[in-house]
Amino acid sequence: LTRSPYEPLTPTTMPARLGGLPEMTRRLGPSAEWRVREVGDGNLNLVFIVEGPAGSLVVKQALPYARVVGESWPMSLDRAYFEHEASMRLGARDPGRMPHMHLFDREQAVQIMEHLTPHIILRRGLIDGTRYPMLGGHLGRYLARTLFRGSDWSMETARRKADVALFAGNVELCGITEDLFFTDPFHDCVRNRHNPLLDRDVIELRGDRALKLAALRMKTRFCTSAQTLLHGDLHTGSIMVSAEDSRVIDAEFATYGPIGFDIGSLLANLWMACLAQGALRPSDDEATSYRGWILALAETVWKVFVAEFTHLWLTERSGILGGRELLEHQDDAEGAALALNALLDEIWRDTIGFAGIEMHRRVVGLAHIAEFEAIADEELRAGCERRALRLGRALAVEPERFSDIADVSALVAELA
Ligand code: ADP
Ligand code: MG
Ligand code: MG
Ligand code: MG
Numbered sequence: 001l002t003r004s005p006y007e008p009l010t011p012t013t014m015p016a017r018l019g020g021l022p023e024m025t026r027r028l029g030p031s032a033e034w035r036v037r038e039v040g041d042g043n044l045n046l047v048f049i050v051e052g053p054a055g056s057l058v059v060k061q062a063l064p065y066a067r068v069v070g071e072s073w074p075m076s077l078d079r080a081y082f083e084h085e086a087s088m089r090l091g092a093r094d095p096g097r098m099p100h101m102h103l104f105d106r107e108q109a110v111q112i113m114e115h116l117t118p119h120i121i122l123r124r125g126l127i128d129g130t131r132y133p134m135l136g137g138h139l140g141r142y143l144a145r146t147l148f149r150g151s152d153w154s155m156e157t158a159r160r161k162a163d164v165a166l167f168a169g170n171v172e173l174c175g176i177t178e179d180l181f182f183t184d185p186f187h188d189c190v191r192n193r194h195n196p197l198l199d200r201d202v203i204e205l206r207g208d209r210a211l212k213l214a215a216l217r218m219k220t221r222f223c224t225s226a227q228t229l230l231h232g233d234l235h236t237g238s239i240m241v242s243a244e245d246s247r248v249i250d251a252e253f254a255t256y257g258p259i260g261f262d263i264g265s266l267l268a269n270l271w272m273a274c275l276a277q278g279a280l281r282p283s284d285d286e287a288t289s290y291r292g293w294i295l296a297l298a299e300t301v302w303k304v305f306v307a308e309f310t311h312l313w314l315t316e317r318s319g320i321l322g323g324r325e326l327l328e329h330q331d332d333a334e335g336a337a338l339a340l341n342a343l344l345d346e347i348w349r350d351t352i353g354f355a356g357i358e359m360h361r362r363v364v365g366l367a368h369i370a371e372f373e374a375i376a377d378e379e380l381r382a383g384c385e386r387r388a389l390r391l392g393r394a395l396a397v398e399p400e401r402f403s404d405i406a407d408v409s410a411l412v413a414e415l416a
Pocket of ligand 4: 238250
């Protein structure tokens with residue numbers, strides 16, 4: 001694999017190029033019997049499913065450009081390296097939530113990993129109206145464990161500094177987040193696009209100083225608050241689900257940033273899925289019922305996050321920010337509770353701020369969501385998108401309205 005210079009794989013060349021790897025043949029059987037499909041629904045990368053007589057695997061390879069735009073948007077192959085490094089860490093911090101990695105080749109920007117099956121992308125499941133009883137618990141614990149265990153409350157100083165330095169190298173993908181989330185949607189940028197029926201809303205939005213100040217406030221949090229190693233792209237298209245299992249994929253945007261960023265990205269996508277239900281379900285009753293399930297899912301994610309984060313803070317707080325000398329060791333349990341509550345309040349405020357920004361970029365920025373794009377009727381779609389902008393603005397500009405996640409659920413239900 002490494003003896004040749006970088007070259008994109010194809011279904012035709014895959015058996016010859018990877019057929020000598022025991023990591024492949026042990027799990028698949030001989031390369032002459034492989035069947036290879038490219039399945040990347042992919043914004044950025046090539047993803048192949050390789051099936052053989054003994055089993056199946058996924059091969060993901062970075063391209064030297066962004067697949068969704070083409071060769072005119074060059075992009076570093078080393079994003080595969082950062083994805084692999086991040087996946088190893090996130091996978092170890094909450095074992096079982098990431099696909100198992102079998103092999104990584106930096107020169108070819110190739111990751112060979114477990115084929116998740118019969119899993120589907122969560123966003124697809126939310127469009128289809130499927131319920132996943134285990135999902136809220138899985139995601140709440142995943143968030144608490146990865147975000148706490150990658151933070152200064154858990155990590156020892158030398159390891160933490162070396163790790164920050166390593167992920168500072170993921171400058172290109174982090175820069176995409178800086179632009180695409182926090183800047184592009186709020187001015188007239190060529191990368192943006194929107195439903196033409198929203199022309200007037202977009203003019204209003206780009207003259208909305210309070211909103212732009214909120215975008216700058218959240219960009220400042222994202223860029224300057226290196227609290228933990230984030231997944232960095234944790235929307236419902238980066239989660240794969242089956243009836244009992246939930247997995248997180250696609251960590252190439254990993255960067256050190258604020259704990260609320262991953263949580264806010266995920267919750268925003270759940271809340272936007274709620275706003276699409278009126279147009280996606282066959283009847284109002286079904287829309288109301290399924291929307292209720294998604295709202296309860298979002299609340300479970302947050303509540304399980306808080307419970308697990310609290311547990312880890314009490315039992316695993318051994319890193320740079322241990323702080324027990326000042327609190328517990330002085331028998332000040334009340335002080336310890338105040339410290340934890342202040343931290344959880346800050347995380348909640350960040351979470352809703354980032355959720356509000358995410359909603360804007362998904363309606364008027366470059367990358368849109370399938371829930372809205374799936375609505376064929378332009379008027380219906382515009383209605384959903386407009387409600388997402390209203391919800392997003394309230395979250396970003398008036399965070400004091402939402403002291404609890406139930407306050408967000410109430411506004412989602414009212415708008416929908
Ligand atoms: P990109 O970085 O291009 O977005 P992803 O890692 O999100 O690539 O993968 C693209 C698609 O490939 C996913 O939406 C999913 O359908 C499929 N996929 C990726 N990894 C796996 C896996 N381990 N098992 C099964 N399907 C996968
Ligand atoms: Mg994708
Ligand atoms: Mg990706
Ligand atoms: Mg992806």
